[in-house]
Amino acid sequence: MxxxxxxxxxxxxxxxxxxxxxxxxxxxxxxxxxxxxxxxxxxxxxxxxxxxxxxxxxxxxxxxxxxxxxxxxxxxxxxxxxxxxxxxxxxxxxxxxxxxxxxxxxxxxxxxxxxxxxxxxxxxxxxxxxxxxxxxxxxxxxxxxxxxxxxxxxxxxxxxxPPLKKTFSLCLPSTSAAPGIFFYGNGPYYLRPYSNVDVRSFLSYTPLLKHPGSFGYFIRVNSIEIKKRSIDIPGNATTKFSTIEPYTTLRTDIYNFVVRRFSLVTKRIPRSNPEAPFGLCFNTSTNGAKVGLKLPDIDFILQDGKKWSISTANSMKHIREDVACMAFVDGGATSEHAIVIGTFQFEDNFLLFDLENSNLGFSSSLLRKQTSCANYNFTMGSSTF
The missing domain is CATH 2.40.70.10 (Acid Proteases)
Structure with a gap:
């Protein structure tokens, strides 16, 4: 306002x-x-x-x-x-x-x-x-x-x-029909249907990093794993968060590995012609009947072995009723940042940026907890307690 x-x-x-x-x-x-x-x-x-x-x-x-x-x-x-x-x-x-x-x-x-x-x-x-x-x-x-x-x-x-802590949380919805949430302050945070479950109990934490010349937020991704096969990310590579990029971009060498590996483990699923900006697309209907995609997670392995699992809801973008594409984009061979995590991968993930302790809290997909970022109760209450 x-x-x-x-x-x-x-x-x-x-x-x-x-x-x-x-x-x-x-x-x-x-x-x-x-x-x-x-x-x-x-x-x-x-x-x-x-x-x-x-x-x-x-x-x-x-x-x-x-x-x-x-x-x-x-x-x-x-x-x-x-x-x-x-x-x-x-x-x-x-x-x-x-x-x-x-x-x-x-x-x-x-x-x-x-x-x-x-x-x-x-x-x-x-x-x-x-x-x-x-x-x-x-x-x-x-x-x-x-x-x-x-x-x-x-x-x-x-x-x-004071007394607010220097912490903000972002939870983007997966539909434009519902608002998302931005919290600043200490918490707690509740999403329906869990009236007494603080969302923070769902979170894992990894250090937030700084990058010279940037006011943005960064984390360390050690490797990307798909069905027990992984690619190591060089120690000097940076992973940045962006609310401007619609999809996560990967430097070309990393992108090629992810596409090849994902293509191999989904070889039984019918392909569709790639549609820009995506490089791997699937046919989601057979003889006119819609088929549910059963796909492996794409796991970002972070510092201290923490794992951010990117499930099908955040890895596949339905661009038409019968076509879905892997929602990662080739960022180029010389991109400044090896990985830029875009907003499609934010959707229905609760992200807590603890700026006092330089930590990021992440939930992975809330859909697996039977809730979502659209489930905040926007009905005006009567008390602050």
């Missing part, structure tokens, strides 16, 4: 980016925030002057850097004020945009872990205003990028207030 106007909240839709250094959205900066100065149906925020210390800090540490970005030039407003300009990255089609740094406020619901409860939480944050034209390539009605990275200017920093 991005504003509280006339005794009600204004809701906006944001694209979640767990790598972005800064939140930016469709708004305008106004030097004089007197009543009536903001046009109807436009969100106005207070600007940051180019003379302020925070301007230089954000421009040097959180502004998107690329040889394709224009050189940052501070903007002089019609009132003669100097506004702080920052470069931001459009993660949908990758052009560099220029936006004006502001002082922003975001409001979030509070919860007891079972359902929302009365009250809200105000997060005061630096963000940036970009023109509406910057979001033309975004999904319908999405007018911003919300940064949930480790950057000091992401929204997480603004939420980091």
């Amino acid at each position: 991005t504003a509280y106007i006339n005794s009600q909240f204004k809701h906006s839709n944001f694209l979640i980016d767990i790598d972005a250094p800064l939140t930016w959205h469709d708004c305008i900066v106004k030097w004089n925030m007197y009543q009536g100065s903001c046009p109807d149906n436009v969100l106005c925020t207070s600007p940051v002057s180019c003379d302020e210390y925070i301007c230089t800090e954000v421009q040097t540490s959180a502004s998107y850097e690329s040889p394709y970005c224009p050189r940052i030039k501070d903007t002089i407003s019609s009132e003669g004020f100097c506004a702080c300009t920052v470069n931001v990255n459009n993660p949908v089609d990758w052009p560099c945009n220029q936006a004006l740094l502001n002082f922003d406020t975001f409001f979030v619901n509070t919860t007891n872990g079972r359902n929302p409860v009365p009250g809200f939480y105000a997060a005061f944050s630096n963000a940036a205003c970009a023109p509406a034209s910057s979001f033309q390539s975004f999904p319908a009605n999405v007018t911003g990028v919300m940064a949930f990275s480790s950057s000091p200017y992401s929204l997480l920093t603004s939420l980091d207030q």
Whole structure:
């Protein structure tokens, strides 16, 4: 929620980016925030002057850097004020945009872990205003990028207030018909039908790692195993999480192994012609009758021997009624990261990013626990206890 106007909240839709250094959205900066100065149906925020210390800090540490970005030039407003300009990255089609740094406020619901409860939480944050034209390539009605990275200017920093722990959890649904969940804070977390089972009891943990020059989140994958055969991942290879990539990408050498091995252990299943961006597809119907696919897990073997099992629900993408494809993509022979875990593999997996202890909690598929990310109770409760 991005504003509280006339005794009600204004809701906006944001694209979640767990790598972005800064939140930016469709708004305008106004030097004089007197009543009536903001046009109807436009969100106005207070600007940051180019003379302020925070301007230089954000421009040097959180502004998107690329040889394709224009050189940052501070903007002089019609009132003669100097506004702080920052470069931001459009993660949908990758052009560099220029936006004006502001002082922003975001409001979030509070919860007891079972359902929302009365009250809200105000997060005061630096963000940036970009023109509406910057979001033309975004999904319908999405007018911003919300940064949930480790950057000091992401929204997480603004939420980091006692007694909340610096922990966030993400649970993406497998259907657009239901909302997913983002939690910030200590827990507990409950999903129906388990009224008294904390989802944290389902989790295994592995260390979160840092990568130079990135505000994103990384883990160590030692090997990938399919039906007792595995490929070792080099010790210097990185595995990154992305809420921008729709499918997990694998460096070409790793991708080729996974496709060959998966193809071998599923050789009895009829093939379909590959359809971009996928390299291995299956026919899911025989003589007009739909056939259930019985496929092996693809196991990511992590540090300390922990195993993230990617089951059929997260390894196979149904692209038509009679065609399903292995939902991994060739990332190229020289990709910066050996593995980038994309959002299809997030679906119905509960991921807990414990930033205080630098750990990732992961559930593998919740469907095996007879629940899902769509099973949170969004009915407003009456108490915080």
